[in-house]
Amino acid sequence: MFKPECIENREVHKGRILTFYKKTMKFENGDTAEWDFIHHNGAAAVVAVDEDGKLFMVKQYRPGCDRFTLEIPAGCLNPGEDRKTAAVRELEEETGYRCAKAELLNKYYPASAYDDEYIEIYLATGLTKTAQNLDPDEDVEVIKMDVEELVSKILSCEISDGKTIAGVLTYYTRIKR
Amino acid sequence: MFKPECIENREVHKGRILTFYKKTMKFENGDTAEWDFIHHNGAAAVVAVDEDGKLFMVKQYRPGCDRFTLEIPAGCLNPGEDRKTAAVRELEEETGYRCAKAELLNKYYPASAYDDEYIEIYLATGLTKTAQNLDPDEDVEVIKMDVEELVSKILSCEISDGKTIAGVLTYYTRIKR
Numbered sequence: 001m002f003k004p005e006c007i008e009n010r011e012v013h014k015g016r017i018l019t020f021y022k023k024t025m026k027f028e029n030g031d032t033a034e035w036d037f038i039h040h041n042g043a044a045a046v047v048a049v050d051e052d053g054k055l056f057m058v059k060q061y062r063p064g065c066d067r068f069t070l071e072i073p074a075g076c077l078n079p080g081e082d083r084k085t086a087a088v089r090e091l092e093e094e095t096g097y098r099c100a101k102a103e104l105l106n107k108y109y110p111a112s113a114y115d116d117e118y119i120e121i122y123l124a125t126g127l128t129k130t131a132q133n134l135d136p137d138e139d140v141e142v143i144k145m146d147v148e149e150l151v152s153k154i155l156s157c158e159i160s161d162g163k164t165i166a167g168v169l170t171y172y173t174r175i176k177r
Numbered sequence: 178m179f180k181p182e183c184i185e186n187r188e189v190h191k192g193r194i195l196t197f198y199k200k201t202m203k204f205e206n207g208d209t210a211e212w213d214f215i216h217h218n219g220a221a222a223v224v225a226v227d228e229d230g231k232l233f234m235v236k237q238y239r240p241g242c243d244r245f246t247l248e249i250p251a252g253c254l255n256p257g258e259d260r261k262t263a264a265v266r267e268l269e270e271e272t273g274y275r276c277a278k279a280e281l282l283n284k285y286y287p288a289s290a291y292d293d294e295y296i297e298i299y300l301a302t303g304l305t306k307t308a309q310n311l312d313p314d315e316d317v318e319v320i321k322m323d324v325e326e327l328v329s330k331i332l333s334c335e336i337s338d339g340k341t342i343a344g345v346l347t348y349y350t351r352i353k354r
Contacts, residue, residue, distance in 0.1 A: 001245060001316055004238055013190045013197050015213035018291060020190050020197045023240060025314070033314045036192035037240060038215060040291075061181055063200060063214060064289030068178060106331070110287040110339040112241030114195060114217075117288060137202070137210045139178055154283070155351060162287040162339050169346035174332055176353070 002028035009037075017041065017076060040117035044087035045074035047105055047167045048097065048124040055150060055168070056095045056127075059141040062161070070143065070153075071161045072121070072168065083107075083120035091124055093133045095142045100126025106170045110162055121167040147172060179205035186214075194218065194253060217294035221264035222251035224282055224344045225274065225301040232327060232345070233272045233304075236318040239338070247320065247330075248338045249298070249345065260284075260297035268301055270310045272319045277303025283347040287339055298344040324349060 008024040021037040048056040055072070062069045075090040077083065084102055092098050102122040109118055134140060151172050153159050159168075185201040198214040225233040232249070239246045252267040254260065261279055269275050279299040286295055311317060328349050330336050336345075 001236065001238070001318060003245070004240075004314075004316075006240070012192075015189075015197065015199070016211065018197070018213040018215065020192065020195070022192070025240070027314060028316065031313065034193065035240060036195040038195065038292075040288075059178065061178070062286070062289040063181075063183070063202070063212060064286045064291065064293045065295070066293075068180070069286075069289060104334065106342065107334050108337050108339045108342055109239070109241045109246075111292065111294060112239040112246060112338055114241065115215075115288065115292070116241045116243075118242070136208065137181075137204060139181075139205065141178060151350060151354070154347065155354075157281065157284050160285050161289055162285045162343060165283065165285055165343045165347070166339060169350055170331065170342070172350065173328060173346055177328070177332075 007032065036114055038115040040115060042077045042083065043074060043117060043119040044077065044083040044090060045072050045119060045121045045163045045167055046087045046091045046102070046124045047072055047121060047171045048091050048095065048099060048127060050127050050144070053147060054144040055147055056091070056097060057143045057145050057150070058094050059143060060139065065160055069161050070159060071164045074163055084122060087120065087122040088124065092130055094140050096130055096132035097127040098130045099124035100128070106166055108166065119163060121163060121170070123171060184209070213291055215292040217292060219254045219260065220251060220294060220296040221254065221260040221267060222249050222296060222298045222340045222344055223264045223268045223279070223301045224249055224298060224348045225268050225272065225276060225304060227304050227321070230324060231321040232324055233268070233274060234320045234322050235271050236320060237316065242337055246338050247336060248341045251340055261299060264297065264299040265301065269307055271317050273307055273309035274304040275307045276301035277305070283343055285343065296340060298340060298347070300348060
């Protein structure tokens with residue numbers, strides 16, 4: 001297969017967390033096309049499981065769907081931060097729980113057709129209570145849920161967040177298979 | 178919980194498939210913040226399963242990760258098209274197979290923190306051979322795979338596409354649970 005070549009990458013708008021580019025792509029037959037492209041610094045998320053097998057979920061407002069969603073804890077990377085560090089930090093900031101262990105559960109591109117956001121999801125265990133520490137524009141409610149209940153909600157299409165579907169089902173498949 | 182209010186929604190760049198907005202959000206304490214926001218028209222994807230239980234996968238170049246990915250068939254909506262119609266159409270265009278039945282498997286927002294893209298994934302069965310019909314800038318290789326092999330690849334983090342992880346694991350959990 002021929003890999004299309006990016007012959008021009010023009011920045012059209014630089015935002016706070018996203019940058020919009022126009023990529024001119026050249027194909028095998030010599031034709032070109034302009035592709036919209038978003039640069040994002042990356043993200044990390046956490047499936048945090050307590051001693052009773054309950055998962056720490058957060059409820060928060062999301063502008064993409066303009067409503068409150070039930071999600072696994074997650075966030076953007078701080079400058080220079082790796083994804084594992086970000087996952088552990090976001091877990092503590094959003095839920096007020098620190099983990100003793102974090103191991104990679106999955107990693108993927110949420111919208112690789114036009115966006116370079118890359119996310120790693122960690123499985124966090126050995127949780128101990130500290131304190132929530134939210135960003136100024138964050139308002140988060142923490143809810144502990146049984147994995148079977150959460151999987152039922154995923155299968156009945158009640159979970160609208162992609163990383164939560166990917167993270168919870170990866171965890172569930174790993175423990176059940 | 179307080180739902181942040183969008184007090185201004187300013188278009189900063191309109192692309193071919195994406196539009197970049199700056200949303201001014203107002204919070205419970207009266208503070209405001211500017212959030213980057215992407216509008217996308219929406220997408221559809223298909224877990225297509227043949228009589229032997231094999232899944233139709235496509236290999237194609239994706240600019241987000243700048244490499245070839247193994248994915249379930251998917252694409253953007255045509256103007257006025259609903260997601261089920263788009264799913265069935267994309268399946269036939271990309272793989273050259275028409276389905277007799279398509280039922281909703283899952284639906285979610287891939288990046289709801291900053292993007293309104295909403296995707297529905299359908300389970301397609303009753304497949305009959307027609308012909309591939311690709312867009313001018315598409316180059317797609319079709320690969321049939323066993324679901325167990327695909328789930329193994331997901332658990333070993335070899336699948337880098339979010340909708341493929343969500344779609345395949347939803348299907349797998351549904352048939353195994």
